[in-house]
Amino acid sequence: MHADRAPDxxxxxxxxxxxxxxxxxxxxxxxxxxxxxxxxxxxxxxxxRLEDPWLRVLLKGSADYYxxxxxxxMGQPEQAVPWFGxxxxxxxxxxxxxxxxVDSEWVNRLATSLISRALANAAIRRSEAAVTDLERVAxxxxxxxxxxxxxxxxxxxxxxxxxxxxxxxxxxxxxxxxRLYRVHQKPSVLAxxxxxxxxxxxxxxxxxxxxxxxxxxLPVLRKNKVSQDIAEVEMYRASAALLDDQFDLARRMxxxxxxxxxxxxxxxxxxxxxxxxxxxxxxxxxxxxALVQKALMLSEQLAANHLLDxxxxxxxxxxxxxxxxxxxxEAEELLSQxxxxxxxxxxxxxxxxxxxxxxxxxxxxxxRTALMHARKxxxxxxxxxxxxxxxxxxxxxxxxxxxLRELAxxxxxxxxxxxxxxxxxxxxxxxxxxxxxxxxxENSELAERIAEVRGLGRELMRAGLDGxxxxxxxxxxxxxxxxxxxxxxxxxxxxxxRPMATINEVIAELGERAxxxxxxxxxxxxxxxxxxxxxxxxxxGAAHDALEGAQKLHIDLNALAPDYLPPxxxxxxxxxxxxxxGTLDSLLIKPLIHLIGERELVVVPTGPLYTVPWxxxxxxHGRPVVTAPSATAWLAATQADKVKADRxxxxxxxxxxxxxxxxxRLASHHDRAxxxxxEDATAAEVLAHLDGADLVHVAAHGEHENENALFxxxxxxxxxxxxxxxxxxxxxxxxxxxxxxxxxxxxVRPGDEALGxxxxxxxxxxxxxxxxxxxxxxxxxxxxxxxxxxxLVAGAAPAVALxxxxxxxxxxxxxxxxxxx
Numbered sequence: 001m002h003a004d005r006a007p008d009x010x011x012x013x014x015x016x017x018x019x020x021x022x023x024x025x026x027x028x029x030x031x032x033x034x035x036x037x038x039x040x041x042x043x044x045x046x047x048x049r050l051e052d053p054w055l056r057v058l059l060k061g062s063a064d065y066y067x068x069x070x071x072x073x074m075g076q077p078e079q080a081v082p083w084f085g086x087x088x089x090x091x092x093x094x095x096x097x098x099x100x101x102v103d104s105e106w107v108n109r110l111a112t113s114l115i116s117r118a119l120a121n122a123a124i125r126r127s128e129a130a131v132t133d134l135e136r137v138a139x140x141x142x143x144x145x146x147x148x149x150x151x152x153x154x155x156x157x158x159x160x161x162x163x164x165x166x167x168x169x170x171x172x173x174x175x176x177x178x179r180l181y182r183v184h185q186k187p188s189v190l191a192x193x194x195x196x197x198x199x200x201x202x203x204x205x206x207x208x209x210x211x212x213x214x215x216x217x218l219p220v221l222r223k224n225k226v227s228q229d230i231a232e233v234e235m236y237r238a239s240a241a242l243l244d245d246q247f248d249l250a251r252r253m254x255x256x257x258x259x260x261x262x263x264x265x266x267x268x269x270x271x272x273x274x275x276x277x278x279x280x281x282x283x284x285x286x287x288x289x290a291l292v293q294k295a296l297m298l299s300e301q302l303a304a305n306h307l308l309d310x311x312x313x314x315x316x317x318x319x320x321x322x323x324x325x326x327x328x329x330e331a332e333e334l335l336s337q338x339x340x341x342x343x344x345x346x347x348x349x350x351x352x353x354x355x356x357x358x359x360x361x362x363x364x365x366x367x368r369t370a371l372m373h374a375r376k377x378x379x380x381x382x383x384x385x386x387x388x389x390x391x392x393x394x395x396x397x398x399x400x401x402x403x404l405r406e407l408a409x410x411x412x413x414x415x416x417x418x419x420x421x422x423x424x425x426x427x428x429x430x431x432x433x434x435x436x437x438x439x440x441x442e443n444s445e446l447a448e449r450i451a452e453v454r455g456l457g458r459e460l461m462r463a464g465l466d467g468x469x470x471x472x473x474x475x476x477x478x479x480x481x482x483x484x485x486x487x488x489x490x491x492x493x494x495x496x497x498r499p500m501a502t503i504n505e506v507i508a509e510l511g512e513r514a515x516x517x518x519x520x521x522x523x524x525x526x527x528x529x530x531x532x533x534x535x536x537x538x539x540x541g542a543a544h545d546a547l548e549g550a551q552k553l554h555i556d557l558n559a560l561a562p563d564y565l566p567p568x569x570x571x572x573x574x575x576x577x578x579x580x581x582g583t584l585d586s587l588l589i590k591p592l593i594h595l596i597g598e599r600e601l602v603v604v605p606t607g608p609l610y611t612v613p614w615x616x617x618x619x620x621h622g623r624p625v626v627t628a629p630s631a632t633a634w635l636a637a638t639q640a641d642k643v644k645a646d647r648x649x650x651x652x653x654x655x656x657x658x659x660x661x662x663x664x665r666l667a668s669h670h671d672r673a674x675x676x677x678x679e680d681a682t683a684a685e686v687l688a689h690l691d692g693a694d695l696v697h698v699a700a701h702g703e704h705e706n707e708n709a710l711f712x713x714x715x716x717x718x719x720x721x722x723x724x725x726x727x728x729x730x731x732x733x734x735x736x737x738x739x740x741x742x743x744x745x746x747x748v749r750p751g752d753e754a755l756g757x758x759x760x761x762x763x764x765x766x767x768x769x770x771x772x773x774x775x776x777x778x779x780x781x782x783x784x785x786x787x788x789x790x791x792l793v794a795g796a797a798p799a800v801a802l803x804x805x806x807x808x809x810x811x812x813x814x815x816x817x818x819x820x821x
Contacts, residue, residue, distance in 0.1 A: 010050060010051065010052070010055075013046055013047075013049050013050055014050065014055065014059065016043075016046050017043045017044075017046040017047050017050075017059050017063070018043075018059065018062075020039050020040070020042045020043035020046065020063075021039065021040055021043040021059075021062060021063040021066050021067075022066075023039045024036040024037070024038075024039030024040040024043065024063070024066060024067065024070075025066040025069070025070065027039060028066075028067075028070035028073070029070070029073070029228065030227070031264070032070075032074065032263075032264040032265040032266065033067075033070050033071060033074050033265055034265055036067070036070055037067075040063050040066070040067045043059075043063045044060060044063055047059050047060050047063070054094075054101060057087065057090050058087075058105065058106060058109065060086075060087070061086070061087025061090070061091070061109055061113065062109060064083045064084070064086065064087060065083075065084065065087070065109065065112065065113050065116065067083060068080045068081075068083030068084055068116065068117075068120070069116055071083065072116065072119065072120050072123070073228060073266070074264070074265060074266045074267060074268075075261070075266045075267035075268035075269075075270075075271075075305065076267055076305065077119075077120040077121075077123035077124050077306070078120075078124050078305075078306040080116075080117075080120040081117060081120045081121060081124075084113045084114075084116060084117040084120070085117075087109065087110070087113055088110060088113050088114060088117065091106055091107075091109070091110040091113075092110070094106070095110075104144070107140060107144045107146065108146065108149065110140065111137050111140050111141070111146055111149050111153075112149065112152070114133040114134070114136055114137050114140075115133070115134070115137055115149070115152050115153055115156045117130075117133050118130040118131075118133040118134045118137075118156045118157075118160060119156050119159060121133070121160075122156070122159050122160040122162075122163040122164075123163060124306055124308075125163055125164065125308070125309070125342065125344040127160050127161075127163065127164040127344060130156070130160040130163075131157070131160060134153050134156055134157050134160065137149070137153040137156075138150075138153060141153065150180065151177050151180035151181050152177075154173055154176050154177040154180065155173070155174065155177035155178075155181075155193045155196070157173050158170045158171075158172075158173030158174040158176075158177055158193075158196070158197075158200070159196050161173060162174075162196065162199065162200040162203065163344065164343070164344040165203075165343070165344050165345065165346060165347065165384075166387075167200060167203050167204050167347070167384060167387065167388065168387040168388050170200045171197075171200055171201070171204070171388075171393075174193065174196070174197040174200060175486060177193055178193055178194065178197065179445070181193060194213075195229070195232055195233065195236065198210045198213060198214065198236050199236055199239075202236065202239050202240060202243065202348075203346055203347055203348065204388065204393055204396055204397060205243070205396035205397040205398065205399040205400050206392075206393070206396045207239075207240040207241075207243035207244050207396075207399060208240075208244065209396075209482075209485070210236065210237075210240045211237065211240040211241065211244065213482065214233050214236055214237040214240065215237070217233055218230070218233055218234070218237070221233060227260050227263075227264060228260075228264060228266070230260060231256075231257045231260035231261045231264070231266075231268070231272075232257070232268070234253045234254070234256045234257035234260070234272075235253070235254065235257040235261075235268070235271060235272045235275065237249075237253045238250045238251075238252075238253035238254035238257060238272065238275045238276070238279070239275055241253060241279075242275055242278060242279050243348075243399055243400075244399075245282075247279040247280075247282050247283050248279075248283075250275060250276070250278075250279035251276050251279045251280060251283075254272045254273070254275040254276035254279065255272075255276055257269075257272040258272040258273055258276065267305045270298060270301050270302050270305065270307065270310070271302075271307070271310060273298055274298060274302070274310055274313065274314055274317075277291075277294060277295060277298060277314070277317065278317055281295070281317060281320070281321060287321045287324045287325050289325075291321055292318050292321045292322055292325070295314050295315070295317045295318035295321060296314075296315070296318050296334075298314045299311045299312075299314035299315045299318065302314055308339075308342075309341075309342070309344075309345050309346060309349055312338055312339065312341070312345070312349065312353075313349045313352060315334065315337070315338045316338065316349075316352050316353050316356050317352075318334055319331050319334045319335045319338070319356050319360070320352075320355075320356045320359065322334060323356065323359050323360050323363050326363065328360065328363055328364060331360055331363075332360065335356070335357075335360065338353075341353060347380070347381065347384050347397075347400055348400050350377070350380055351377055351380070351381065351400045351401060351403075351404060354373050354374070354376060354377030354380070354404060355373075355377065355403050355404055355407070357373040358370040358371075358373035358374050358377070358404065358407055359407070361373060362407070362411070367411055367414075367415075370407070370411060371408060371411055371412075374404045374405075374407055374408040374411075375408070375427070377401065377404045378401050378404055378405070378408075378427060378428065381397060381398075381400055381401045381404075382431065382497075384397060385397045385431065386497060390727075391432055391710065391727070391755065391759075391760060391763050392485065392709070392710055392755065394431070394432045394435065395431075395432040395749055395753035395754075395755050396749065396753075398431065398749055398750045398751030398753045399749065399750050399751075401428070401750075401751065402750040402751065405428040405750075405751055406521065408424050408427075408428065409421070409424055409425070409428065409519060409521050410521050410522060412424040413519075413521055413526060413537075416537065417537075418528055418529075418535040418536050418537035419503055419535050421519070421526070421528050421537055422503055422517065422528050422530070422535055422631070423500075423503070425517055425519055425528065425604075425630075425631075426500045426501055426630055426631055426632050427500060428751055429604075429606075429629070429630050429751055429752040429753075430629035430630040430632075430633060430751070430752050430753060430754065431751065431753070432753050432755075432763055433629050433630060433632070433633035433636075433762065433763050434497050434498045434500070434630075434632055434633070435496075435497055435498070435763070436496055436497075436498060436765075446484060446724075449480055449483050449484040450484050450722060450724060450725060452480045452484075453477065453480045453481055453484055453711070453722070454683065454718070454719035454720055454722075455719070456473060456476055456477040456480055457477060457719055457720060458718075458719050459473055460473045460474065460477060481711055484711075484724060485710065485711075485724075498632060498636050499632075500632050501630075501631045501632040501634075501635040503530070503535055505635060506530055506631050506634075506635060507530060507533050507535075509635055509638055509639070510530060510531075510602070512599060512600070513531075513599055513600045513601065513602060514529060514530065514531035514532075514595070514596040514597075514599040514600070514601055514602070515529070515530040515531070515601070515602040515603075515604065515631060515634075516528070516529050516530075516592060516596065516601060516602070516603050516604070517530075517603075517604040517631065518588070518603075518604065518605055518606045518609055519606055520543040520547070520606055520607065523542060523543055523544065524539065524540075524541065524542060524543055525539075525540040525541065525542070525543035525546050525547075525587070525588070526538065526539050526540060527540055527588070527591075527592055529592055529595045529596060530631075531595050531596055531597075531599060534595075536595055538591055538592055538595070540587060540588060540591055541587070545583070545587060546584060546587045546588055546609070547607055547608045547609070548608075549580050549583045549584045549587065550584065550607075550608040550609050550611055550612050551608050551611075552576075552580045553577060553580040553581060553584065553611075553612065553616070554608070554611040554612075554773070554774055556573055556576050556577035556580060557577060557613070557616075557774040557775070557811065557814045558774050558775045559573045560573045560574060560577060560811055560812060561741070561774065561775035561776055561777050561780075561812070562777055563657075563777035563778060563779040563780060574811060577616070577811050578811070581616045581617050581618065581811075582617075582618060584612065584617055585617040585618050585619050585620075588609075588617075589617055589619040589620060590619055593619060598623070600623065600624040600625070600626075600799065600800075600821070601614070601620070601623065601624070601625045601626070602625075602626045602627075602628055602631075602634055602821075603625055603626070603627050603628070604627075604628055604629065604630055604631060604634070605627060605752075606752050607748055607752070608748075610627075610745075610746050610748055610754055610773065611744075611745060611773040611774065612773075613772070613773060613774070613806070613810070613814035613815060613816055614627070614816070615802075615803060615806040615807065615810045615813075615814075615815075616806075616810045616811055616814060621807060621810065622803055622804070622806075622807040623803055624797070624799035624800045624802070624803040624817075624821060625799060625803065625816075625817065625821075626799045626817050626818070626819070626820060626821035627816050627817065627818050628818070628819060628820070629752065629754050629759070629762070630752075633762065633819070634819070634820060637762070637767050637768070637819040637820035638820040640734075640765075640767045640820070641734070641767075644694045644695075644734070646694050647674075647692065647693045647694045647695075648670040648672065648673035648674065648693070648694065648695045648696075648697075649673065649674050649676070649686075649689045649690065649693045649695070649696045649697070649733070650663050650666055650667060650670070650673045650674070650675045650676070650696075650697050650699075651675075651676045651677070651681055651686055651696070651697070651698040651699065651700065651716075652675070652676070652677035652678070652681055652699050652700070653681060653698070653699060653700025653701060653714065653715050653716050653717070653740075654681075654700075654701075654715065654716070654717050655701065655715075656699055656700065656701065656778050657778045657779065662699050662739065662781075662782035662785060662786065663675060663677065663697075663699060665782075665786045665789075666697055666785070666786070666789050669789045669790065669792075669793045670695070670789075670793075674689060676689065678717065679717055680717075681700075681716050681717045682716060682717055682718040683716050683718055683719060683720065683721040683725070684718075686698070686714075686716060686721055687721060687725055687728065687729070690726075690729055690732070690733050690736075691729050691730055691731055691732075691733075692730075692731040692733070693733040693734070694733070694734050694735065695733070695734070695735045695736075695737075696733045696735070696736045696737065697736075697737040697739065697785065697789070698714055698736070698737070698738055698739060698740065699739040699740075699781075699782070699785070700714045700715055700716060700739070700740050701714075701715040701740060701741065702714050702715065702738060702740030702741050702742060702743040702757065703715075703741065703742060704742040704743060704745035704746075704756055704757065706745075706747050709723065709746065709747040709755040709756050709759075710722065710723045710724045710755065710760060711723065711724060712742075712743060712745070712756050712757040712760075713757070714738070714740060714743070714757070723756065723757040723759075723760040723761075724760075726757075726760045726761055726764050727760070727764060729764060731765075732761065732764045732765040732766045733761075733766055734766065734767045734768070735766070735767060735768045735769075735798065736758075736761055736766055736768070736769045736770070736771075737769075737770045737771075737785065737788070737789075738757070738758065738769065738770065738771040738772075739776075739781045739782070739784075739785045740771070740772070740776075740781075741772060741774070741775040741776055742772065742773065742774060742775060743756070743757040743758055743771045743772065744756070744757075744758045744769070744771035744772055744773040744815075744816045744818060745757075745773045745774075746758075746759050757771075758771045758818050762818060762819045766819065767819055767820050768798045768817065768818070768819045768820050768821065769817075769818040769819055770788065770798060770802055770815055770816070770817055770818070771815065771816060771818065772814050772815050772816070773814065773816060774814050776812075776813070776814065776815075777812065780809070780812045780813060781813075783813075784805045784806070784808075784809075784813040784815065785805075787804065787805035787808065788801050788802055788804075788805040788815075789801075791804050791805065797821055798817050798820075798821050799817045799821025800821070802815055802816075802817045802821075
């Protein structure tokens with residue numbers, strides 16, 4: 001024995017063992033499993049010297065636990081599972097036979113081992129085993145007051161639901177876990193949970209939200225130099241970019257993730273490699289056999305590491321590549337070797353399989369089978385969408401069906417069958433508007449978060465006026481908005497899905513009116529016209545000019561909005577707006593005049609056409625036009641109860657130059673109206689009086705938030721009323737007039753899933769919304785709305801009343817009638 005070394009003791013042996021396996025854990029996180037194994041082995045050697053068998057088992061269980069967690073982090077969940085078993089079995093037996101020997105450290109180690117084993121089983125899609133372990137943790141938590149561990153169990157359950165494809169349950173449990181982590185002030189654990197949460201959001205299609213979130217997280221992680229976390233965030237960022245067709249970004253992020261994961265010895269590099277390969281395949285114009293073989297080799301590597309769904313996805317990619325090479329026999333052979341999807345196979349994987357089946361059928365000339373696969377794939381997508389709550393989540397799922405939708409629409413158009421095109425348009429567009437709101441879920445935390453957003457917005461405005469720094473306030477505001485968004489995803493449960501409108505139902509409801517649905521496919525614009533009992537299709541040529549013209553017109557109308565523009569500017573901007581309107585008229589409406597005649601119109605737009613106030617087009621000057629997200633949405637709104645005028649609400653927001661005169665004039669038309677103005681026009685009061693109102697007119701400033709559509713807002717005396725809050729209405733108002741800027745604007749996602757303030761009202765059940773998609777001057781707006789209400793009170797339908805009001809000065813009164821007229 002060394003002269004300076006103290007005599008050995010069980011306590012010193014125990015301490016050395018604990019230090020060694022903690023070193024193994026820290027080394028594994030920093031440098032990978034190979035660098036850590038030696039420490040774990042040394043710890044076990046020390047433990048063999050302990051005479052106390054119970055302490056030996058406990059500490060060996062701890063060493064096994066940390067080593068298994070490193071194995072799990074290295075992307076080998078199947079190999080990790082057995083490491084947890086011996087201690088779990090011993091501890092469970094001890095609880096049954098010798099409970100007096102089991103102290104709090106034993107129970108905590110048992111619970112953490114069960115949670116980690118559940119995570120490993122979930123990763124290999126053994127959801128039943130994972131849930132069994134987590135139910136046991138819940139029982140232990142209740143019996144032994146394991147409050148500290150309960151959030152971990154909730155997060156693990158969320159992850160299990162995620163891995164088994166139950167997206168709605170997963171998202172709700174992630175929210176609950178993260179709330180508890182905040183309560184217990186565990187920022188590092190919260191960050192890990194948010195990474196899994198991000199993956200779940202990608203499964204729901206929220207690629208834009210996840211992309212922004214991870215773009216903010218990466219600089220922080222890189223500053224802290226946490227290699228594994230950086231690699232995983234880069235991999236998820238690559239996935240988000242791939243969903244958004246940002247192939248260069250997807251490849252760059254995936255390659256960066258691959259380098260780090262390979263360096264650490266983690267097999268997760270294969271996951272990043274699959275993303276990189278997929279993005280590369282979408283970019284190449286000529287597919288080589290080498291690219292096919294690369295996909296097949298990666299599929300084998302993924303399967304060897306028990307990543308079965310990912311292995312199938314790599315195989316599906318190989319099939320798609322063979323179809324593109326016109327090697328159809330090889331493609332069929334490869335496809336026959338791929339197992340069918342499991343119940344737990346992720347949604348995006350199932351959509352890709354349906355797509356390749358459709359593409360293969362199409363390559364063989366079997367259009368009917370191709371459309372059958374497209375329909376079945378979109379039906380599967382609908383089943384997932386039906387489980388979700390919150391307008392934003394429901395609309396986001398459409399990204400997973402984008403390629404199937406495009407294929408189906410293209411095939412329908414090629415058939416030259418207008419009725420078939422109509423059916424496919426209704427099957428694939430604006431599906432978020434097909435749901436009946438059924439049940440509101442009271443969420444006090446959401447209300448608090450929205451109040452926080454409102455307060456931060458006011459403080460930010462004051463800081464700007466005072467010349468104070470705003471960077472930190474903007475960051476806090478963005479964070480609060482995101483948390484409110486996440487909470488809002490669960491604030492509403494949708495009711496039953498409305499049946500898709502049939503062409504005969506639409507013809508019957510239209511009567512003497514006409515409906516025009518626009519669609520872009522393969523760069524071309526097409527109109528499907530329903531008029532006079534007939535359905536016809538008109539090819540309008542290249543879509544680029546019309547879509548660009550709509551955007552330019554929107555810019556001109558915004559520039560033309562101020563009340564007191566100098567006459568030379570009015571002449572220049574007005575001239576440009578008239579030219580753009582004339583161009584759009586020539587491209588979109590004049591080719592249809594022989595079909596629509598002088599009929600009132602229902603327009604179902606696409607993309608940038610959502611911003612067009614149709615009354616500015618020469619052919620539609622003074623003509624009643626209703627804009628709807630789909631024929632199905634229009635039919636539901638039209639067949640709703642007719643609007644009464646028993647409960648009228650008039651609201652005056654702050655800082656409007658002509659609001660007093662505007663509401664005074666409107667009050668003369670509605671003598672029993674409830675008027676909220678001044679200090680009474682708070683967000684809470686307005687929201688309370690919106691509930692169940694027949695006719696609502698709000699004169700206030702408003703703003704559309706494109707990146708955060710449900711934070712589009714009306715400015716009231718105490719701050720904004722957000723689109724988010726409209727979901728709290730038990731009975732939405734029937735007819736709403738928003739005399740404000742831009743609140744008919746939408747953020748338009750794939751599948752023409754339009755989201756904004758007016759859109760949130762329509763989706764929530766409001767029959768008619770009158771609003772502007774661009775800026776409007778205060779004086780101009782007041783005059784237009786006086787004309788509108790005068791015609792309304794005289795008995796005109798909303799679309800007719802608006803057409804008359806717009807006709808006096810259409811370019812300065814760019815309002816739309818949305819929903820039903």
